[in-house]
Amino acid sequence: xxxxxxxxxxxxxxxxxxxxxxxxxxxxxxxxxxxxxxxxxxxxxxxxxxxxxxxxxxxxxxxxxxxxxxxxxxxxxxxxxxxxxxxxxxxxxxxxxxxxxxxxxxxxxxxxxxxxxxxxxxxxxxxxxxxxxxxxxxxxxxxxxxxxxxxxxxxxxxxxxxxxxxxxxxxxxxxxxxxxxxxxxxxxxxxxxxxxxxxxxxxxxxxxxxxxxxxxxxxxxxxxxxxxxxxxxxxxxxxxxxxxxxxxxxxxxxxxxxxxxxxxxxxxxxxxxxxxxxxxx
Ligand SMILES: [Zn+2]
Numbered sequence: 001x002x003x004x005x006x007x008x009x010x011x012x013x014x015x016x017x018x019x020x021x022x023x024x025x026x027x028x029x030x031x032x033x034x035x036x037x038x039x040x041x042x043x044x045x046x047x048x049x050x051x052x053x054x055x056x057x058x059x060x061x062x063x064x065x066x067x068x069x070x071x072x073x074x075x076x077x078x079x080x081x082x083x084x085x086x087x088x089x090x091x092x093x094x095x096x097x098x099x100x101x102x103x104x105x106x107x108x109x110x111x112x113x114x115x116x117x118x119x120x121x122x123x124x125x126x127x128x129x130x131x132x133x134x135x136x137x138x139x140x141x142x143x144x145x146x147x148x149x150x151x152x153x154x155x156x157x158x159x160x161x162x163x164x165x166x167x168x169x170x171x172x173x174x175x176x177x178x179x180x181x182x183x184x185x186x187x188x189x190x191x192x193x194x195x196x197x198x199x200x201x202x203x204x205x206x207x208x209x210x211x212x213x214x215x216x217x218x219x220x221x222x223x224x225x226x227x228x229x230x231x232x233x234x235x236x237x238x239x240x241x242x243x244x245x246x247x248x249x250x251x252x253x254x255x256x257x258x259x260x261x262x263x264x265x266x267x268x269x270x271x272x273x274x275x276x277x278x279x280x281x
Contacts, residue, residue, distance in 0.1 A: 002070060004101040004132040005080045005227075006169050008043040009203040013226045017277045018217070021045040021082060021205075022270065023231035024062075025052050028259050029238070029266065031069055036267045038077045040274055045102065047084040047229060050091060059098035067099065082134070084229070092122045096131050104172065108136040112158060119166040127167075134227075137162045138174030140207055143182045151178065156195045163202055170203045170227060171196075177208035181232045188216070190223040197224020205229065209273075210236075217276045234269055241265030 005019070012019045022037075024030045024046050037044035048062050056062050066081045082102040083095040092103040105122045107115040119135040126133045138154030154173045163171055173196060176188040196204050203226035209217065210232035217228065245252075245261035252258060 001076075001078055002067065002099075002101055003078050003080055004130060004169075005045055005082065005134075006132045008045075008078055008080065009132075009170055009226055013197075013203045016221065016224070018221045018226060018228050019043055019045060020209075020270075020273055021047040021084070021227060021229040022234060022273075023047040023049060023052065023084060023229070025235075026056065026259075027065060027069075028263060029234070030065060031073065032263050032266045033270065034069055034073060034075050034079065036270045037079075037274075038073075038075045040271070041077060042274055042277075043078040043080070045080045045082050045227065047082050047231070048100075049084045049231075050087060053083075053095075059094050059100070063099035080132075086122075089118055089121045092133075093125055096126060096129050100131065102132040102134065102169075104134040104136070106136045106172075108139055108172075108174070112137070112162065116162060116165050119162075119168060123167045132169040133166075134170045134172055134205055135162070135166060135168045136172040136174075136207070140172075140174045141176075141178035142208075143178050143180035143211075148178065148182065148184075151176075153189055153192060156192070156199060159196060160199060163200055168202060170205050171200065172205040172207050175206065177206060177212070179208045179232075181211035181236060182208075183211060186212070186216075188220065190219060193220065193223035193225055203227055209233075214272065214276050217273070221276060228273075230269075230273055233273070234266055237265040237269035238262035 022033045080101045085106045086092040107118045123133050139151040141151035142149050151174045205227040206225045207229045209228040209230050241262035
């Protein structure tokens, strides 16, 4: 069933478990994520970035795709369709109008006051439509072709102000992770995560969960992270699967076989991620 992320995250926060946001890119990814999370009986947040939405054809296409797959595949677990890193108030409104259950507005590069004002506009529209809102504070680092860009972590005081004044449902706070796959040692501020868990009345979201091993993800969960976003790890797993299939099957031309050849690896990566909710190693 399609739902907003409020209840699933509140429950997870109480139980100190993680709900994942897995990003989608096309029909096959959406289907694989839905099937695997349904099989494992875990709720899931499907993250659609503006880039992925544009690639797939638009907000309505993405919403219809998710709604239809859930019906046709008889998906029983709770699913939330979420706009990832909305770059404007208008983009969030467009997603809500198309039927998204949750939106993220990312105004983290703006000064705090402006970030609060713009986020409040989205919250107002979202609340009237039973849609949950995530917003970001602090500046996340990122890794790309240009190398590693270190971010600035947020602090408890700003975070409290941000959550209280905006009325958001979950907060993405910079705590030391980076977007993309970073292989080196990251300086994750677990103390800050603990403080945020204890003092905020909303769940904490960890962006840039890719590239972190299961032990690190488990430590983040135990410190108090409730939602983890995974994008690059899935991309890497899927492309490895497709690449090796193509190398072994040089004559294949069936697009269903080619695109589908990454599905097993994608599902395996989902399993690895979800496993961190179990205690122990
Ligand atoms: Zn992110």
